[in-house]
Amino acid sequence: MKRSLAAMTMAATIALATAPVAAETPQREKIVATVEAQHDATVKALTDWVALPTIAAEKRGTPEGAEYMRKLALDAGFQQAKVIPTDGVPAVFATLDAGAKITVGVYFMYDVKQFDPAEWNTPPLTATLVDRPGEGTAIVGRGMVNQKGPEMAFLAAVKAIQASGRKLPVNLVLVAEGEEEVASTHFDQVVAVPEVQAALSKAIGVFIPAANQNRDGSAGITLGAKGAVEFQLLVGGETSDKYPKTDIHSSNHARIESPAWRLVKALDTLVADDGHTPTIDGWFENVQPLSPRQKELIAQSVKPGAEAGEKALLGVGRWINDEDYTTSLERFFSQPTVNIQGLVAGYTGEGGKTVLPGRAEAKLEFRLVPNMTKAEAVSKLQAHLARRGFDDVRVTVSGGYGPNETAEDSALIRAQKKLFDAQGIPYTIRPRNAGSWPGVIFNGPPLNLPASQFGLGRGGGAHAPNEWFLIESSDPKVYGLDEVTMAYVDYLYVLAEEAAKK
Incomplete structure (x- = not known):
């Protein structure tokens, strides 16, 4: 196990150093070196975070979870972070002023789903390294992929840029809630706070970190969510x-x-x-029915063999009305x-x-x-x-x-396309995610901002036993923790460039 982990670490180092990148990231090799140097500390921070769950449905881990989230933001380099009370679980609001012309909003959830330890192969709150044959080394624990793994990688990116001796290319406004897993019961109260609303109103959009890479290395872009x-x-x-x-x-x-x-x-x-x-x-x-462009995007996302794999993953043998795969996807996203x-x-x-x-x-x-x-x-x-x-x-x-929807030509989406093209990552665009997140709080009035998901890397088991997030990838096409961290670094630089065009 130690030999294989070492080999994968070496492969990841080579991949980070040689992968095609977007030209917008200056002196990228210095940031790469910083990300690698802080790898162990990032993994430790992630495992410590998983050990402290916030479960709104059980009133567990509150208000401790909010205070912990506040400290994580400050540790990553946000200049101020404060707990925002609500009628339910508190939220966290943080800002980082880099003196940039562009401001970007970032949405976090620090809560996780309930769990039954009897259903898990390892203790849910004890982050456990496991080998995933053909994929690499992952960490298993509640909240690993939904959403603490991607969020910790983003925080590590923010930290690495500053630790390498430079300022971020964008200012950041972070809002983190503790009730996403109970349908964001009081999140509207957070955004309604004058200080929070004023900070977000300066943003060109808001995104949530996510693990949106498939096993073959391809990535997904979604233009909204139900x-x-x-x-x-x-x-x-x-x-x-x-x-x-x-x-x-x-x-x-x-x-x-x-x-x-x-x-x-x-x-x-x-x-x-x-x-x-x-x-x-x-x-x-x-x-609102699917537009011709949305149907086109769905059809373009259909890959050979994908239907069989999806049915196997879901444990079903047929779709409603025995529909073909494309029709089932149209139903999935539109109904x-x-x-x-x-x-x-x-x-x-x-x-x-x-x-x-x-x-x-x-x-x-x-x-x-x-x-x-x-x-x-x-x-x-x-x-x-x-x-x-x-x-x-x-x-x-x-x-x-309610649902949220963001235009394909928004800076958030253009930057994702540009980054994936620059790094040679094939991707598909889908009109919306059939799952949900409260992007409508940003999409809707009074902010009326684009809202999107972004992130690479892989994980699984969200809301289920044995939830996992890939840390060291054995496949150079699929990103592990350090590569995911660098993807957030690159995204911020590309996003600054794209946002400046309009």
Whole structure:
């Protein structure tokens, strides 16, 4: 293991020194040397960060996570960083004034998803080096790829530029929230703070660090993301006196209504008999269809063999309606959804318990596309249920935001294309990510800024057991931690050049 790690480190050094680069990065070899010199410290900082989780859904790691994030920003060279209180988990706001003409916003999430240690091969909060055959050495731990690995690489890039004796080519405004994994419940409060809003208003756009490289070395560019709204439907003794306040003997179902059946009936009205097409009244009236250019981008992204690999990864054998791969991708990126995350009622252990549940709850989510909004979706859901007499079904919205969309000719996207072309990295462009992040907070009023994801490197297992992020790559086409760090360095320089053109 030590011999293979050493060999990969040598290969990474050679790749960093010889890879084609964008001309905008001055004296790049000095920054490369700094990145390599701080490699061990960066890995240590990442493993320490993983050991301190912030899990908003469990109220775990707050406010400690925000204070830790603040210190990470200061350690990276941000001149000021402060904790911003919200009605939920606090956020962090930091600035770095390099005296540059261009200012760039950076969005972080410092929170992670819940985990069950029994499902993991290694302790989730103990960063563990593992060998990934054919790929290299990765670190396993909760939050590694979503999003702490890419974010730590970005912080390392900011640190390396300054440690090599130069100023950044752009000023930075960092906003980091601790509730992204519960649909950014209070993030709008952060951006509404006058000091934060004033700083962001100077930016040419906002991006989130991400690991967007595929196993073959190709990269992805996305022009937006679906919105997400998380909510619960609840039926039981606490919503109406026609239901028992606790579980009671099941023989009483002959004369007492079942919360579980009532919930099932309400849920059944939300989708068609096909089980997936939303039927909420007025649901599709503001849905923006894919443009010809967006369909063209989707078709261009289809690669030979990709469908089989994706089906294997997802554990399925067919798409809805047995559609072809391209059609399934168009549906993936264009369709708003009503999804049941989980259902809970009564007894679910071994054998029977002969109870009539006193409570039934479903956790659901909406995925929204342009031009839908969170307020519209929630309002239509409530009106839909009311029209059908479901006044005893309580709707509780726990978080969410609308979709975001950024023009292909924005500086954020032009810089990505230019960087990938300069470094010989093949890439595809997709109209949006079917997953979600709160870019609409920046896209929408009052800021109206482009918002995008950017990053290279690889990882997997987000929201799942054994989450990982590649540290040392055995394939020169795929970036490890140091190469990812240098990609952020190069991106900032290319972004400064592109932004200055308009």
